[in-house]
Every structure is written in structure tokens, then in C-alpha cells.
Amino acid sequence: MQINERFNYDIVIMGAGLAGLSAALTVAEQHPDLSVAVLSKVHPVRSHSGAAQGGINAAVAADDKWEDHYYDTLKGGWFLGDQDAVRILTEQAPQAIYNLDRWGAHFDRDEHGHFAQRPFGGQRRNRTCYVADKTGHALLNTLYEQAVRLNVDVFDEWFVFDLIHHGDEFLGLLAFANKTGTIGYFAAKTCLLATGGAGRIYGQSSNALINTGDGMALALRAGAALKDIEFFQIHPTGLPNGILITEGARGEGGYLINKDGERFMKKYAPQFMELAPRDLVARSIQREINEGRGFDDGCVRLDLRHLGAEKIKSKLPQIREIAMYFAGVDPIEQPIPVRPTVHYTMGGIDVDINCAAPIKGLFAAGETACVSVHGANRLGGNSLLDAMVFGIRSGETIPAYLHAADGPDRTGEEALLEAAMDRFNALFGDDGEDVPTLRREMERIMVASFGLFRNQALMEKGLAEMSALHRRYADVRVKSTDLVFNPELIRALELGFMLEVAHACALAAVDRRESRGSHYRDDFPTMDNAQFLRHSLVTRDAQGTLTLAYRDVTVTDTKPLDEIKY
């Protein structure tokens, strides 16, 4: 197979969720002279951003201050977030909301016509703007509508499979069109990776099936680092099949109950109860289950019945629907079975506060990036915000970069493309490792060794297993050579991406000998600022060997606490 079509752009954006689309809109509005292409492996409105229910945080209320949002975010992230980055996130948050409103989003309003705000975990006041319980869906569709208005070049159902770079200079992306099977080379001066999270490396996950860390793996292979990739937020409440029951349900007053009928959060977080930060709630639920106080199905219960039919129907219609269709339970009549489910990738591509990676012309924003704002644990409602604020910001910093820099030196580009196509073609063949088998093995290792409770022995075993599994991937072969909607090929490529991320996670996790946020070790149960107030950075050499390094957290004005209590 060979390249059939070539394109040239100033900016190519990989990903059409909130981050990718808000970047594209910002460039289209402010720099209509720049050419932009947006590539997405699914139609933009099918992106995972659409699954977000609860809302998006911003200090928009007259009596709220971004400084409070800033502090809540730092504390929620166990002070692993860089303070300059968190400042940008929280200070720019209202502007992101105003942009969305201007673009047509239907935010709920209070009786005075101001943005309505609901409470979300880990924050000292109501700060979460929302569109009923379909916030992500509504915002994603609004952004796509505006992309149509501004005539953005969207290549939907194009799957990016390789990133071409010359040393530390970005050159372009290789992708195929699912509908036609065309292979396209998108030569561009700059690239924004906005490919979302990698939650699918775990078997039990709330993430869409397409959240396979593609952009992270491409950046890692190109020489960028994955930062803090050992931190995966595990959401306390997923249905038995992983589908999320949002924090909104607890925000509206839902109770968590064990099999003895006890509201067990009173033992773990008496002040905040069910609204304590997610990692704490998740571990509390897991502990109840591990210690035999779960129900027979291995879950605890989320009880909404006391809210009454009317409130459930008006405030939480989507949650009710999800429980009915995916667990066969109507929360008006029965409590919902829930257990922890992997939810959010705090770590990601190492970028600076301008979204720039160390590779010239390469940028990243949204869940795939780690600026870092979420630190060791993301607050609910801060990730749609991250995608919006840094999506918009990259839409400003990339044009600034283009203004200052010359285009890349393209000598040697053809040879690089040839090598990339050889790699791609080598994936096809008759006998090889089976993708579903390897994938199940990866999911098993991640859940068993890198889940809610981690320790040295478990993780060392997991790391060894993951290295071995990663080596086996070299023998994966795809039988069908037809590129039109070829699920075998797509799943094979995605597995390759996921293994890079999973392997990096394993390496960084073993070495972090402390407990911080989502990274909880029973052998090192406390946080250790003296040694680990640092970002982990995993890089990969051309042979595939991973290396771990550290960088100090940026502290500007707020002294990190040595202990996090709520």
C-alpha cells in the first residue's frame, strides 16, 4: 500500500473533541488566513467529550473568585499540578464559558438569568456550569455547529496511524479514510494532538471504546515524554459494565450504601460524605467491597430513592435512562449497583503552558496532554474545562509560533515517509499474535497490578508481564488488507498505541514510592513531598526502550501541603 493523496496545511489537528474543535474555532475566528485541517477517527459529534454529563467548572458567579477555584484545584490534585498552569486554567475559565455561550450552548440559568451552578466534589462552593445532565454532549454539538459555520476542513472517519518527524521537528501525519480506503499524507507546519484519554487500557472503564491513547503513543514514539502517566483517576461509581454514573447523582444528594444499609462514607470523610474527592470515595467503596460489605454482585449501592421521582426525572434524566438500559434498574424504585471504574487520564503528553511539546511544531491539548493542571487527581468538572481552556489557548499559541518560526526543513521527508509506509505494510500478514487475546491480557494486568490499591510486589510483577506482552505485539498481523472500515486493522493499531501507554504507566508507577491522589500504595501510604513533589517523565528511544526521569513541580505562590485532608 502507498500514499494516494497529499495535503498541505499550516495546522493539522488530530482529534475533534472539545479540545480539538475549540482550537480549530479559535484559529478560524482569529486567524482566517491560516489553513487548518481537523482529523478524527469518528465523526466529531461521536467524540468522547459527548459522554461528559455533570458539567464544567468556572468562577463565573459574582461572589466567586478564580483564586478559590485555583486553590481547590491545587489541593484536589495533591499539589502535583504546576501552579502557573493551574492559574491559567482557573483564570481563563470564565472566558471559556462565555465563548461557549456565545457559540450557542444552552447552559442552564438560575432564576436571575445567571449561569446556574451545581456542587461537585472537592470544591468549597457550587462552581459547575451545566446543560442538564448532558453537558459534554451539548457543548460538543455546539462546537461542531460552529465548525460548520466557519467552514473548518473536517476529515471525519480518518484514522491517523503515524506521525512523521525529522529529529525534533514535526513534518506531518499519515492517515487513512475509513470510507474510501485512501491513504493521505497531511504535511503541515504544526500539529495539535487532541486525542483524548487512554482509559481503555483497563478492562473496567467508563471511557468510550475509542479512548485508546493514540496521540500519546504517537508523541512518545516521536520522542516526546509522557508526564505523570501513572495517574489514572478511577471514578467511584460505574455500573457493572463500566458505564459511568456521574458525580451529579451524588451532587444532587444520592447516598452510598453498603450491604448493611450503612452510609459508609461517614467513616472515611465525615464532613464531605458522598461529595469527598473521587479517589477517596473510590477507595472507600473498594475497601467496603474488599472487606466483604459489598453486595453479592461485587458492587455497593447508590441510592437516589429519597430524592423522589420528580427530582430524579427533572435533574437526572440521563442517569435514570442509563441505569435502566445498561443495568436494568430504575433508580426511582431501586438503588443502582455501582463499583469503581477507570475514568480519567491525568497524565499525558508533556507540554508547557503554551501547549508546546519539545518537538518543534508539535502541540497537545485536552485529556491527551499534561500541562499539568490536574496533578495527581482531577476535580470533577475540570477536564471539560482543561479541554476548552487549553484548546482555545493552543488556538492562540500555534498562530504565534507560526508567525515566529519558519516552516520545517523537508529534506529527507520522502525517505521518512517510505520507512513509515514500510512499517505500516509490515503489519499485514497471515499468521501472527491474536489482537483480542493480547488486549484482554493487557486489561487484566492493568486492573490487577495498577488499580486502586498498588504495591511494590504487585507492580513489579505487572511491569514484567507488560514488557513481555509488549514484545509479543511485534508479531501481531492483520489478515484483511482492505482499508475500508477494517475493524481488525483499527483494533490492531489501537492495541499498539495502548501498549505504549500501559507500559509507560507501569514503569512510572513502580518507581513512585509514595501515595498521592489516584496513585495509592498500601506499602507507602503517605505522600512524600521531599522526594516526590516531582513529575515523572517517561521517554522512549528508537528501539522501544523506556526511560524514566523526573522534573520538579512548578510552585509559584502556594506552599504545597504535606497532607491532604477533607
Add this chain to the structure above:
Amino acid sequence: MKGRFNIFRKRAGESEPYRQEFEVELFPGMTLLDVFHAIQAEQDPSFAYRYSCRGAICGSCAVRINGTAALACKTQALPLAEQGTVHVDPLGNMPTVKDLVADLDTFWEAYDSVRPYLERAGETHDEVFFWADKLDAKQLDQLSRAVDCIKCASCFSDCPKRAEDENFIGPQASVQLFKFFVDPRDDLHSMRRDAAASPGGVVDCDSHANCVKVCPKDVRPLRAINFVKKELSVTQE
């Protein structure tokens, strides 16, 4: 139990579609999308279908199940298979690319044709906004339903009017038009009125109401269509 699934197959490029039966071991809680995954992983790795969220919010996985459009991820497989062989086809009113993957180009063309976005001259947001002052309760309710639309194309697939008239924009695009037709912030009101009243526009709907039945998000496209029709007729008189 083992379920039987009779599935429409078509290879890309090759013209002749055919049908194939698969037997799949079913567990309680398994959805039809899980059945597709099982077929792809264990029986035919080349079996093609769309998916993303597996939670009925992205609109990828609509297919025809026993002749009617629905989301595979929102359909429990066990109760269905207990009633006999399950027939699965790609969405209708559109060509098929491969297996269960419909070619949605005409669906998105209809969407694009209604200028599916808010157009407002003022560049600022609304610091204070009173929806309730400008829209009545029924309109507000229908607007919220329009926001719910996940663009799954089930309504487009099963619309009898679209089947006989390719110019008709179909239920989803009508809902999309309605969304901004009633939006007090929008500046394209008169253009939207003209579009709704022109051939192939909202007024051409024959009220079969299939869209209301098949919609997985209870958007009720016909209701949105009737709102628009009513407002057009009121101001014409």
C-alpha cells in the same frame, strides 16, 4: 443461551450483498453491540460496524434490528434473541459502505443544508439571560429535546417521506432547524422561515411519525416540525 443473528453483509467495492448467520453465547446484560464485538473478536475479524461510546450518547451504532432502526448499544440482546433469530441490517434510505456501516453523506448534507448553527451578530455572550421570558414552556421542552439529538440517523433511515422524496431534508435536519428557529439569540430567522417553507423543507413532512417511534433519545422530531409549521401558518394568515 445461544442467540442466532442473521446479519446483512457487504464487502467494500464488491457489489453483491449477502446474509450470514452467526451464533453467539449470550449473557444477561449483554447488548447487541456486545454481540457485534463478540462476532468480530471470535468469528470474523473483518465484520464492520460503527461504535464509540457504547452508552447511547454518541449516535454511532444505529442499525436496523428486525427491520426497525435502533441503537445496538441500547438494545439488550437476550430478550430479543429469546423471541427468535434476530435480523440486523444497516440503516435505510442510504447506500451501504460495508456490512452494517451506512454511508451517512446524504444525512449530513441535509444537516448542513439548514445552516445548523447559531448565527448572531453580537460577538458577546449573555451575562444575564431569561429563556423563560422569550419561549413558552412547550417550546422550551422541545428545545431541550432538540439539544438531546445524537445524530444517529435512525429517524432519517426510517422516514417514509424521505424514502419517496430525496429532496425532503428528513426529521433530524428539521429538528436542527427548529433548534435555531426558536432561539431568540439567532439572527437568521427570516432565512430559516424561507428554508422551512421551500420545497424539501420542513413543510413537506407528511406526518408519518415514524421518527417519533424510532428516536432513541425521545427527541420527537414531528413535534418540532409541527411547531415550525404552526408558526409559518400563523404569520401567513
